[in-house]
Amino acid sequence: MSRVALLLALACAAAIAGWTFHQSAEDRKTDDSPGTATSAPQSSTETPSPTPAPAPVHVDYTEGPASPDGIGKFFHGREISQVMGHPAIGWLERGEREQEEAPSKAIAAIDLKPGDVIADIGAGSGYYSFRISPKIPQGKVVAVDIQPEMLNFLKEKSAELGISNVQPHLGKIDDLMLPEASLDAALMVDAYHEFSHPREMLASLHKALKPGGRIFLLEFRGEDPRVPIKPLHKMTEAQARLELESAGFEFVSNLRPLPWQHFMIFRRP
Template sequence: MHRIPVLFFALLFVCCRGASQQQPTTSLPTDSTTVYRMGSASRDGIGKFYQGREIAQVMGHLGASWLERPEREQEERTDLLLKALSLKPTDVVADIGAGTGFFTFLMAPKLTQGKVLAVDIQPEMIEYLNAGKAKRKVTNVQPVLGTESDPKLSASSIDMAILIDAYHEFSYPREMMAHIASALKPGGRIVLVEYRAEDPNVPIKELHKLSVKQASTEMKAIGLKLLKNDDRLPQQHIMFFGK
């Protein structure tokens, strides 16, 4: 627990550095004044607001070492998160914002007849994922290069989409989540794992946290409702949404 402040400042440094590393994309949707509002950017935001929330700066591929830090499992209790998902062997799971694949490769062994679609918008992260796949000799992980507004998932193709500390950084949250929702099979779920904004003791800057109330408001805008909020993790919500 005494290491958390150090990691906290490391995260803030990476987030600020990473913002300039976000890859440009083509054919991005035009912002609608009825969906997004532009304003002055705070230190940790991009000056773009959705449902009253300023979108946070994105973590770039320079944060790879932080994502793979040895103490991550104990600090974030990713073992408890894996249990909370109750994965079935046949599930097809989209890991949105998969990064280096830290959690992708924890899920893969559970999906003996299914697979993980590891989605990221940065080619550098896709390289990390392919390298990890080869190193582990895993055959049920499929890296997918998406864009800021489209995860490039086929309609009705996934049982679950999981977003770990990623949603609050989406430049086009409305478009991304609409695409992800359309990719769900009947009965499919979207899982948002986010640091608890309701808890001032969670040592993460405010724009990199998300409350259950805010998340529910934003998911309702695309026709999703909160099915369950699981608070078994030390600092993060596990929020399950469905149609």
């Protein structure tokens, strides 16, 4: 082959190789590079399917020997504790409560709109009810309790404090006795573990909450041996989630702002 022919052959080969490399790079850009017209994800007008709500599960109660602080009735393996009655109002209203439990932090974390209706279930002396009421000046706190003595105390204190948006309400051991979809939120402070009929109460609460309504559940931390509360009057997060999720509620979060208690938030789907 002459030198001229050899040079022409090499030039053609280089041109072909360069064209091939260019095509390969373009192919890679089309397949892999973000921001190109062909690789950009196509927008969709379809609404993502929501996560299916947990379906309520019927769980039977079981019975066994009662512990010193229990009633011998079990729900999801947890023994239900004895009820702290109205003679304990002094303990609920004790001056050390802020230092020990920091309820002001809990109340600050309860996010409500001015016109919301919230049920304080197991309201007792109304310690939380009266402190929440200023957050909802156009709404109300339905202070639910099964003990008339507690409700009488609430009525007297409402008059003493001049608070008109705390409504004492007599419930039953297995029913809140509240209208369907009447609540924006519910609060249970160290009370749920004492419910003698938690399955029925959770079903009643599910009915009374509006869709999207929240539950603020405060319980002394059962995982923490440093919390100086009797074991049956404490709950673990895992146990609380088991019971409420089985009743059809969604777990949202555990804020953990308090020295002794869980601050768990659940939602009705």
